[in-house]
Amino acid sequence: MTTYTARPLTPPALKQLRTSDDAGRPLRPFIDDEGDAPLRCCLRRSTPGERIALVSYAPLRRWAAETGAEPGAYDEQGPVFIHADECSGPDTETLPFTNTRRTVRRYSTDGRILGGRLVEDATAFEPAFAEAFADPEVALVHVRAVEFGCFLYEVRRP
Numbered sequence: 001m002t003t004y005t006a007r008p009l010t011p012p013a014l015k016q017l018r019t020s021d022d023a024g025r026p027l028r029p030f031i032d033d034e035g036d037a038p039l040r041c042c043l044r045r046s047t048p049g050e051r052i053a054l055v056s057y058a059p060l061r062r063w064a065a066e067t068g069a070e071p072g073a074y075d076e077q078g079p080v081f082i083h084a085d086e087c088s089g090p091d092t093e094t095l096p097f098t099n100t101r102r103t104v105r106r107y108s109t110d111g112r113i114l115g116g117r118l119v120e121d122a123t124a125f126e127p128a129f130a131e132a133f134a135d136p137e138v139a140l141v142h143v144r145a146v147e148f149g150c151f152l153y154e155v156r157r158p
Contacts, residue, residue: 071111
């Protein structure tokens with residue numbers, strides 16, 4: 001069990017994204033023939049035959065709208081996979097997508113990037129989160145893929 005909680009995309013955000021993504025494009029579902037896409041709705045890998053979609057998502061913009069922050073130039077959007085239809089969300093409390101190197105990117109309460117840390121293996125996530133939240137300026141962190149920078153999930157201050 002982890003001290004930190006990986007936050008999937010929220011049901012209200014998913015409902016909106018299934019109509020129009022954060023770039024204003026309509027949902028374009030497809031059948032995933034290969035599987036292994038990192039789903040941000042349930043924080044697991046897809047399996048072959050699932051109906052999924054690749055949508056544009058702006059995680060910091062959505063967090064800022066919720067908190068009143070103004071991320072300015074740090075407001076970015078990028079591709080994320082979701083189920084094309086409602087799903088039940090995560091079925092485990094373990095940290096997802098820890099099987100390869102990731103970046104833990106820190107953000108302040110006003111939405112500015114405060115730095116980050118490369119996480120090399122599954123045992124390094126808890127220490128990276130503890131290090132991030134030891135800084136009182138850090139409000140949340142994003143876990144991102146190293147190779148493309150894609151947003152995987154958010155962890156907020158415990």
